Amino acid sequence: MCDDDPGPSGLRSGRVSESGAIARDLLRMVLSVEKWADPSPVPGQFLMMRVSERTDPLLSRPFSIAGFERKGKGAAIEVLYREVGVGTAAMARWPLGQEVRFLGPLGRGFDLPPEGSRVIMFAGGIGIPPLLFLAREMAARGRCGELTLLYSEPRHDRFYPLETCFLPGMETCFCTRDGSRGRKGRVTDWLREQGDVSGTCLFSCGPTAMMRDIFIMTSGMELAAQYSMEARMACGFGVCMGCAIPVQAKGEATYVRVCTEGPVFDGRELTEESFVGI
Numbered sequence: 590m591c592d593d594d595p596g597p598s599g600l601r602s603g604r605v606s607e608s609g610a611i612a613r614d615l616l617r618m619v620l621s622v623e624k625w626a627d628p629s630p631v632p633g634q635f636l637m638m639r640v641s642e643r644t645d646p647l648l649s650r651p652f653s654i655a656g657f658e659r660k661g662k663g664a665a666i667e668v669l670y671r672e673v674g675v676g677t678a679a680m681a682r683w684p685l686g687q688e689v690r691f692l693g694p695l696g697r698g699f700d701l702p703p704e705g706s707r708v709i710m711f712a713g714g715i716g717i718p719p720l721l722f723l724a725r726e727m728a729a730r731g732r733c734g735e736l737t738l739l740y741s742e743p744r745h746d747r748f749y750p751l752e753t754c755f756l757p758g759m760e761t762c763f764c765t766r767d768g769s770r771g772r773k774g775r776v777t778d779w780l781r782e783q784g785d786v787s788g789t790c791l792f793s794c795g796p797t798a799m800m801r802d803i804f805i806m807t808s809g810m811e812l813a814a815q816y817s818m819e820a821r822m823a824c825g826f827g828v829c830m831g832c833a834i835p836v837q838a839k840g841e842a843t844y845v846r847v848c849t850e851g852p853v854f855d856g857r858e859l860t861e862e863s864f865v866g867i
Contacts, residue, residue, distance in 0.1 A: 605687040606665065613746040615715075616681055617655075618668045620689055625664035630654050631698030632723035633817050633853040636668065637825035638691040640676040650676045651822045651848070653794075654694060655718035656725055669718045669749065695825050696852050699723055699815055702790035704732065709786065711776050711803055712740045713795020717749050719817050719853075720794055724756050734758035739779055741795070745770035777802045787811040791856070794819075801864035804856065814856030818863070820847040835862045 603620035611617045637649040656667035672681050683689070699719070702708050708727070712720045717740065727733055733756050741764040742748050748770065751761065762779060763771030772779070780786070780803065787810045793800050794817035807814060820832035825848050832847040836858045845851070854863075 601691055601693070603666070603689050603691065605683050605685055605689060608683060608685060611750055612748055613744070614671050615747060615749060616670055616672065616677075618670070618680065618683075620666045620668065620691070621660065621663060622666065623663045625659065625662070629659070629664075630657050630666075630694035632726050633698030633719045633815075634694035634696050635719075635825075635852065636666070636691045636693035637695060637822070638668075638680075638689060640679050649692070649825065651695075651825060653718040653722075653817070653852075655721050657722070667718075669715065669721075671715055692825055696848055697850065697854075699792060699817070699853050701726065702735070702813065706735055706790045707788065708735050708737065708790045708792065710736065710738045711780075711791070711793040711795065711799070712738065713776065713799040714742060714747075716793075716795030716799075716817070716819075718794075720792060721749065721751075721754070723792060724759060725754065728754075728756050728759075736760065738762070739764065739776040741765070741776045741799070742770075743767065775799070775802075777806065780806055785810060789813075791815070793817070797864050801861065804859060804864065805861065807856075812856075815853050816856060816859060817853050818847050818851050820852075822848050824848070835860065 601622060603622040605618060606621040607619035635651050635653045637651055639649050652668045652670060654666060655669045658665045670677050672678050710720045724736055727736055736759040738759060738761045740761065743766045745765055764774055764776050765771060789812050791812055791814040793803050800816055818834065820834060822832045830846060833844040834847055835842055836845050837860050
């Protein structure tokens with residue numbers, strides 16, 4: 590374990606204290622860090638985790654933080670992932686006690702909405718972790734009653750088990766492609782039925798197509814929107830420029846890095862082109 594203070598985004602070392610599948614193709618891991626003297630991470634921030642000490646896979650992988658809890662002088666960090674490649678397949682085989690090296694917390698997270706807001710969160714698939722972390726932060730402040738979560742998966746057995754979390758008063762609408770849980774269809778169908786949602790605070794994370802549709806559908810409405818963008822990251826701290834996306838800054842088009850200027854962006858910074866090719 591690292592004995593020195595790594596700083597808020599320095600190299601850290603933790604150990605796997607919990608690991609296993611919690612839904613179809615959805616795995617949960619808790620990393621226990623012996624010492625954590627820095628501020629707590631902000632919902633929307635992420636970790637760059639080394640998944641192997643070998644050259645395959647060579648690069649670290651970005652994972653949104655789903656939960657954070659202080660444990661004495663240390664901390665426990667919850668990460669959710671799906672086994673989709675060599676790196677996540679290696680993670681799924683890690684035993685309890687496995688040492689894991691990571692950078693973080695990294696990036697810009699969500700700004701909490703003003704107290705008393707009506708908050709709508711759109712989560713698609715593995716986009717649930719940062720929004721789950723946000724809901725937990727709101728719950729810690731007694732503000733779950735302000736939250737409505739629209740959560741979509743292809744089928745009923747792929748959802749994060751929200752019933753295991755203490756989120757009193759949060760309204761939840763499940764959407765499935767096959768209609769096996771909640772309403773059949775997409776979260777954008779719910780938004781289309783609602784019509785004008787001006788005056789709300791909107792948070793979104795999930796497939797690019799879903800977020801682009803939400804962005805287009807709410808264009809022109811008077812609301813505060815924050816999007817957690819996804820992009821392929823090689824470094825996590827802005828050196829490689831591999832995660833750059835086009836945005837609108839001071840009326841001019843420019844490019845910014847998802848890993849440092851994001852991954853959370855104010856909707857006013859984004860354009861339709863921001864959601865293309867991520």
